[in-house]
Amino acid sequence: MDHDKTACQSPPQGPKLCINNCGFFGSAATMNMCSKCNKTMLFQQEHGAKLASAVSGSPSNIIKETKSVEPMAVSVQAVAEVVAPEEAAAKPKEGPSRCTTCNKRVGLTGFKCCCGGLLCGTHRYADVHNCSFDYHASRQEAIAKANPVVKADKLAKI
Numbered sequence: 001m002d003h004d005k006t007a008c009q010s011p012p013q014g015p016k017l018c019i020n021n022c023g024f025f026g027s028a029a030t031m032n033m034c035s036k037c038n039k040t041m042l043f044q045q046e047h048g049a050k051l052a053s054a055v056s057g058s059p060s061n062i063i064k065e066t067k068s069v070e071p072m073a074v075s076v077q078a079v080a081e082v083v084a085p086e087e088a089a090a091k092p093k094e095g096p097s098r099c100t101t102c103n104k105r106v107g108l109t110g111f112k113c114c115c116g117g118l119l120c121g122t123h124r125y126a127d128v129h130n131c132s133f134d135y136h137a138s139r140q141e142a143i144a145k146a147n148p149v150v151k152a153d154k155l156a157k158i
Contacts, residue, residue, distance in 0.1 A: 016032055022036070100119060111124040
């Protein structure tokens with residue numbers, strides 16, 4: 001039997017992968033691309049057309065066109081690649097965390113004191129490491145804030 005004579009459609013082919021090799025399936029409606037690749041391609045074409053028209057126009061037109069362009073979604077991987085070198089340059093590699101009193105390695109078990117020091121289990125108490133923080137005054141201030149003075153107005157004598 002001939003398909004042209006019976007007006008039957010040809011059997012559907014199996015799913016095709018995206019032409020960008022992203023691992024998702026594409027369709028003929030999206031030019032054999034997955035929906036994500038198709039959207040990014042359309043956005044890039046639209047963005048390129050707006051910039052081309054803005055360049056050919058006046059300088060005030062360029063500002064209007066560039067403000068109207070929506071930002072493109074950036075993948076997490078691209079952000080990680082951009083941020084990682086900046087963080088590495090800004091922060092030098094720190095050594096292991098150590099007790100401020102005895103210089104013993106504390107790692108994750110270190111105790112942070114109100115005076116700003118990192119301490120081991122032995123020196124975590126204020127009297128052992130000669131803490132400069134005034135706990136008495138800080139507690140008095142906290143109590144004063146929590147319990148304001150309530151005083152009634154004086155009554156006028158008749």
